[in-house]
Amino acid sequence: xxxxxxxxxxxxxxxxxxxxxxxxxxxxxxxxxxxxxxxxxxxxxxxxxxxxxxxxxxxxxxxxxxxxxxxxxxxxxxxxxxxxxxxxxxxxxxxxxxxxxxxxxxxxxxxxxxxxxxxxxxxxxxxxxxxxxxxxxxxxxxxxxxxxxxxxxxxxxxxxxxxxxxxxxxxxxxxxxxxxxxxxxxxxxxxxxxxxxxxxxxxxxxxx
Numbered sequence: 001x002x003x004x005x006x007x008x009x010x011x012x013x014x015x016x017x018x019x020x021x022x023x024x025x026x027x028x029x030x031x032x033x034x035x036x037x038x039x040x041x042x043x044x045x046x047x048x049x050x051x052x053x054x055x056x057x058x059x060x061x062x063x064x065x066x067x068x069x070x071x072x073x074x075x076x077x078x079x080x081x082x083x084x085x086x087x088x089x090x091x092x093x094x095x096x097x098x099x100x101x102x103x104x105x106x107x108x109x110x111x112x113x114x115x116x117x118x119x120x121x122x123x124x125x126x127x128x129x130x131x132x133x134x135x136x137x138x139x140x141x142x143x144x145x146x147x148x149x150x151x152x153x154x155x156x157x158x159x160x161x162x163x164x165x166x167x168x169x170x171x172x173x174x175x176x177x178x179x180x181x182x183x184x185x186x187x188x189x190x191x192x193x194x195x196x197x198x199x200x201x202x203x204x205x206x207x208x
Contacts, residue, residue: 022068023086025134026089029132035060038120039112039121042117054100061090062080062105063105063109063112064125077105087099140184140191143202146169146176146198147179148174148175150175151166151175163197164198165200167199176198177197177198178195180193180195192208
């Protein structure tokens with residue numbers, strides 16, 4: 001469908017954000033049509049001359065945004081009006097239609113809860129992402145541990161290990177490597193570990 005002027009962008013120096021890259025990846029990986037078939041039997045059908053219900057896939061995408069970005073019903077409605085990236089992900093063109101209001105979003109969530117479909121859907125989404133080597137968490141706690149190594153050059157090569165480096169913590173110097181450990185903030189389960197030289201700052205490894 002051709003975009004209206006409301007959604008067209010003429011920003012010459014616009015940069016693709018991490019949020020947009022994330023949403024593009026979710027749009028590509030998640031089999032939306034398959035998930036829609038799970039909800040379709042319990043979703044209201046168009047009946048009479050009134051306004052037809054919002055499409056299932058669109059409402060499911062809104063629900064996913066709420067989960068991924070920790071947004072309440074009114075907050076996700078406002079975010080959709082505010083963010084072109086979110087609207088593109090959901091498939092909303094403000095030149096043609098409004099964003100689903102918070103009441104509609106709330107009713108959809110309650111519908112899934114009443115039929116116990118929420119956990120089932122997000123378990124499936126988690127499986128799809130895992131197969132693609134992806135993982136989505138609400139929050140990650142990152143900590144780093146220095147792993148000391150011998151700093152002596154009294155060895156066969158007469159030099160220190162090139163993968164090791166020295167660093168200072170407090171008033172103490174250390175030589176070796178650093179283990180950066182990512183832990184899920186909800187379950188406290190370790191989901192990722194990255195190893196670097198000891199002098200690499202924790203923040204540099206956050207993307208990994």
